[in-house]
Amino acid sequence: MKTYVYPKSQALFERATKVIPGGIYGHLGPSNGCFIPVSAYPFYLSRAEGAYMFDIDGNKFIDYMCAYGPNILGYNHPEVDAAAAAQQKLSDVTTLPGSKMVELAELLVDTVDSADWAFFAKNGGDVTSLAVMTARAATGRKKIIKFKGGYHGVAPWTQAYGNPGILQEDVMEVITIPFNDLEALSLAVDANPGQIAGVIATPYHHPALADNALPEEGFWQGVRDLCTEEGIVLIIDDVRCGFRLSVNGSDAYYGFEADLICFCKGLANGYNISALCGKEEFKGAVSSVFYTGSYWLSAVPMAAALKTIELLKEMDGPAIMRRLGLRLTKGLEEAAQKKGFNLRVTGEPSMWNMRLTDDESGILHQKWVSECVRRGVFFCNHHNLFINTAMTDKDIDFTIEVAEEAFDVLKREGR
Amino acid sequence: MKDDLTRAGVSLHGVLRNMEDLCQLDSSARDLISSTALAVRFDVPGLEALTLNFLHGQCRAFTGSQGHRDIHLRFLSPTHFLAMMEGKSQPIPTKGLSKIGFMTGEFSTLAKLLENYLLADGASLEDPHFRRINTILSAYIAFFGLSQVANLSPVGKILASGIEDGDMDIDVIGGPGIHLRFQGGKSKTIKGLSPSPKARMVFKDLKTAGAILLGERDSFAAIGCGELAIWGRVPMIDQLNKLLGLLPVYLS
Numbered sequence: 273m274k275t276y277v278y279p280k281s282q283a284l285f286e287r288a289t290k291v292i293p294g295g296i297y298g299h300l301g302p303s304n305g306c307f308i309p310v311s312a313y314p315f316y317l318s319r320a321e322g323a324y325m326f327d328i329d330g331n332k333f334i335d336y337m338c339a340y341g342p343n344i345l346g347y348n349h350p351e352v353d354a355a356a357a358a359q360q361k362l363s364d365v366t367t368l369p370g371s372k373m374v375e376l377a378e379l380l381v382d383t384v385d386s387a388d389w390a391f392f393a394k395n396g397g398d399v400t401s402l403a404v405m406t407a408r409a410a411t412g413r414k415k416i417i418k419f420k421g422g423y424h425g426v427a428p429w430t431q432a433y434g435n436p437g438i439l440q441e442d443v444m445e446v447i448t449i450p451f452n453d454l455e456a457l458s459l460a461v462d463a464n465p466g467q468i469a470g471v472i473a474t475p476y477h478h479p480a481l482a483d484n485a486l487p488e489e490g491f492w493q494g495v496r497d498l499c500t501e502e503g504i505v506l507i508i509d510d511v512r513c514g515f516r517l518s519v520n521g522s523d524a525y526y527g528f529e530a531d532l533i534c535f536c537k538g539l540a541n542g543y544n545i546s547a548l549c550g551k552e553e554f555k556g557a558v559s560s561v562f563y564t565g566s567y568w569l570s571a572v573p574m575a576a577a578l579k580t581i582e583l584l585k586e587m588d589g590p591a592i593m594r595r596l597g598l599r600l601t602k603g604l605e606e607a608a609q610k611k612g613f614n615l616r617v618t619g620e621p622s623m624w625n626m627r628l629t630d631d632e633s634g635i636l637h638q639k640w641v642s643e644c645v646r647r648g649v650f651f652c653n654h655h656n657l658f659i660n661t662a663m664t665d666k667d668i669d670f671t672i673e674v675a676e677e678a679f680d681v682l683k684r685e686g687r
Numbered sequence: 688m689k690d691d692l693t694r695a696g697v698s699l700h701g702v703l704r705n706m707e708d709l710c711q712l713d714s715s716a717r718d719l720i721s722s723t724a725l726a727v728r729f730d731v732p733g734l735e736a737l738t739l740n741f742l743h744g745q746c747r748a749f750t751g752s753q754g755h756r757d758i759h760l761r762f763l764s765p766t767h768f769l770a771m772m773e774g775k776s777q778p779i780p781t782k783g784l785s786k787i788g789f790m791t792g793e794f795s796t797l798a799k800l801l802e803n804y805l806l807a808d809g810a811s812l813e814d815p816h817f818r819r820i821n822t823i824l825s826a827y828i829a830f831f832g833l834s835q836v837a838n839l840s841p842v843g844k845i846l847a848s849g850i851e852d853g854d855m856d857i858d859v860i861g862g863p864g865i866h867l868r869f870q871g872g873k874s875k876t877i878k879g880l881s882p883s884p885k886a887r888m889v890f891k892d893l894k895t896a897g898a899i900l901l902g903e904r905d906s907f908a909a910i911g912c913g914e915l916a917i918w919g920r921v922p923m924i925d926q927l928n929k930l931l932g933l934l935p936v937y938l939s
Contacts, residue, residue: 285911294907302911306921310913434845436932481921633885633919654921 273677275646276331281315284328299340306654312642320347322662325650333650334667338658341512341537341623344593345583346662352541352579359575370571376578380549383581385524386508386533387549391558393568396511396536397425399548400472402563403532404429406550407470407505410557415464417471417504419451421479424472424509451477451485454494461502470505470532471495475513475522476620480655483627484619492528499531505554511536511546516593516622516658519584521549538584543576584661590622593659596668597621600659603672611679613640625656636682643678644671689936692733693840695765697937698772699729699737700750701832702805706739708827709801710746712820716800717744719793725786727794728756729778731768734839741793758783758790822897823863829900829934830857830865830876836933837874843933848872850926854881855888855919862893867927886919888927902935 285302289295296315298304307313314327323346325335335343345352363370377390393399404416416429424430428442447464449456451473461468473495477485499506508530510522515538518525523533532554536546544567550558583589598621608615608628613636619625628637634653641653649671651657710716726740730752738749738756759782762768770776780787803811804821805828812818837847850869858864858880866881867874890896895914898904906928909915917924 282913289905289908289912294905295911297907301907303907307911308918308921309916310911315911432845432849434842434849434929436929634921635887635919638918 273647273674276314276327276329276648278311278314278327278329278331280328285315306638306652308638308653309642312645322346322348323660323664323667331648333645333648334663334671335650336657336659336671337650337652337655338660339537339542340655341516341658342540342542343658343660344515344538344589345541345580346660347542349541349580349583349662351583352543352576355579356543356572356576359572362571364572365567365570369569370574372571372574372578373569376547376574379578379581380535380547383519383585384521384533384535384549386521386529386531386551388552389550389555389558391548391563392574393546393548393563394544394565395425396509396534396546397427397430398565398568399534399536399546400424400430400507400509400511401427402548402558402561403505403507403509403534403550404470404472405561405563406532406548406554406558407507409561410505410554411469411503413467413469414445415447415467415469416445417447417449417457417460417468419473419477420448421477421482422451422472422474422509423479423512425511452488452491454491454498457495457498461498461504468502468504470507471499472507472509474509475517475526478512478619478623478625478656483616484625484656486619487526492523492526496528505531507532507534509534512656513620513623514538515581515584516590517620518590519581539580540573540577541580543573543580545570545573545577547577587661589661592661593622594620596663596665597624597659599665600624600668600671601626603668604675607672607675607679611676611683613679613682619656622659623656627653639685640675640678640682643681644674647674647677649674690840691765691769693836693843694937695731695768696734696835696839697828697832697934698769699731699734700835701828701938702772702801703729703739704737704748704831705801705805705824705827706797707746707748708824709797709804710741710744712823713800713804716797719796720744720746723789723793725758725789726754726756727758727783727790728752728760729768730759730761731765732762733765741789756782757786760790819893822893826859826863826893826896826900827865828938829931830863830867832934832938833927833930834867834874834876836937837930840933840937843930844872846926846929846933847874850874850923851885851920853885853920853923854883855886855923855927856880856884857888857890859890859893859896862890862896869923884919886921886923886927887917888924889916889918890914891916900931900934901938902932906931 285295302310316328318328380390381387431438433440447460508523513522514535523530532550601617601624614629616629617626638653641651720741721744723741728738730736735750736752740747760778836843852870854866856866864880891914
């Protein structure tokens with residue numbers, strides 16, 4: 273199989289480093305994106321379509337990162353784009369909001385089990401921070417409990433002291449405990465009587481650079497009961513899982529109800545919008561928080577979100593993604609076994625995590641992933657991957673074929 | 688925020704320890720101690736002691752308070768040691784008074800030579816041989832200084848406490864290679880590469896290493912440009928990168 277090279281990407285990156293910090297900053301860049309080795313990865317795209325992306329060197333990839341989640345129906349989905357374009361002709365960023373805002377809030381309230389209202393912003397981090405502020409406003413308490421490795425954005429409260437720019441004061445009211453550990457939660461609550469405003473968690477544990485973990489039997493019910501007893505606001509950060517596991521919210525998927533729930537990535541198939549939804553009793557608190565942004569009420573992403581949710585419901589998108597994810601992960605595990613490697617798959621099939629467990633350092637896994645990328649299957653080595661509804665069984669077959677060839681390369685190189 | 692304990696640790700185990708490499712890399716330094724056989728210990732409260740063993744043209748650095756020493760220099764505090772490094776104070780010799788002439792003679796000349804390399808100006812750095820030595824010495828200061836920042840500075844201790852046990856290689860192609868051994872939230876710098884590293888950081892050449900370690904080159908851009916390759920346990924590399932970010936504060 274032909275392997276890719278990226279001279280144009282590399283030249284453009286060098287140019288970028290002169291005027292952009294880090295060349296490409298953040299999770300799409302080669303550093304935070306863990307492009308290891310960097311020579312195996314493209315940096316810039318010329319276009320994207322459906323399940324695929326095409327880099328500026330003319331290479332085509334099946335994109336299993338899906339823009340880190342937003343690509344849920346396929347890039348440039350014609351119906352979503354048509355809905356957005358129709359709204360664009362009418363209005364987008366204006367002095368007063370468009371009527372789509374009300375339609376979208378109504379649709380979310382009708383669709384998401386724990387939603388009695390919806391508040392819109394742009395990024396996932398906008399609404400996780402709003403949820404924390406709302407919990408504090410509603411309870412008059414300061415402290416927030418989160419789970420170790422859980423990602424809730426980049427606001428200072430979500431980060432660790434010692435990270436550049438983060439003060440001890442930024443994180444002093446945040447308590448971090450292990451996921452799936454009800455006893456640790458109980459101890460943290462007991463140690464801070466009447467001081468815990470909220471517990472924030474992803475619906476299942478999907479940290480970067482670590483195996484993912486599904487909630488253990490009784491975990492969520494235990495968390496829910498404790499929060500209810502202690503007057504603590506239960507916040508579900510559904511930014512990554514939302515609409516991939518269930519259109520009704522991932523709390524519903526796991527059989528409990530959040531007080532506040534945050535959506536973003538899967539909401540509008542790549543159009544920039546996020547939403548905080550919640551129970552009626554928190555509507556007053558969220559209204560009282562001063563929180564807004566220049567582009568937050570723009571109408572085009574709202575039109576895209578309306579169409580995305582409608583399509584996901586019609587086709588039962590989560591079921592499609594689960595089926596494809598199951599088929600792919602099973603195929604990858606079998607390919608590894610056939611070639612003498614051990615691939616551990618964790619998390620939910622539609623957004624699975626995987627790593628080769630044959631060496632402790634992870635270098636073998638990094639090499640295997642890089643060989644897949646060089647052959648047109650864009651995996652990453654540090655983060656969960658994503659399925660979208662545009663992927664086909666043919667794509668899955670091709671991916672498994674590439675995976676096998678990449679295992680052969682590792683074997684040829686003596687691992 | 689600088690603290691004197693960490694600054695002193697970096698000065699002692701990063702800068703002064705560099706006598707070992709200076710004597711290896713610079714022939715005039717070697718000549719200066721060609722007939723010397725003397726061990727000098729520097730003892731600073733709150734820090735591991737450093738012994739420099741000068742023996743017939745070579746210098747070896749040892750940490751810890753055990754072993755032979757001919758001259759024992761004590762300091763009242765890290766601040767006192769820093770004042771000595773800046774030429775504003777004197778140490779308290781508690782052993783080897785009869786040999787103290789070495790400190791005011793050959794050692795003082797070595798210290799000046801080291802300073803010339805480390806504080807070199809643009810003209811000197813145009814000489815490739817001089818620049819190579821300058822970069823190797825600077826790299827070793829950074830590599831050994833990193834462990835001091837990890838073990839002593841308030842933020843460094845928090846960062847190091849989050850690093851899993853194991854070895855991490857830092858390799859410079861055509862230059863020095865070391866590994867950091869993390870155990871129980873403490874770091875130790877060891878010359879040479881590890882036989883079983885959990886993570887690797889490989890600089891493509893000495894020039895790149897010097898620029899990144901001294902904060903003159905953005906490490907994120909360097910990774911993308913292929914000047915700095917990383918492999919293995921990314922959380923270790925990530926924390927180390929944050930420690931590297933703290934280092935220039937303690938070197939200034």
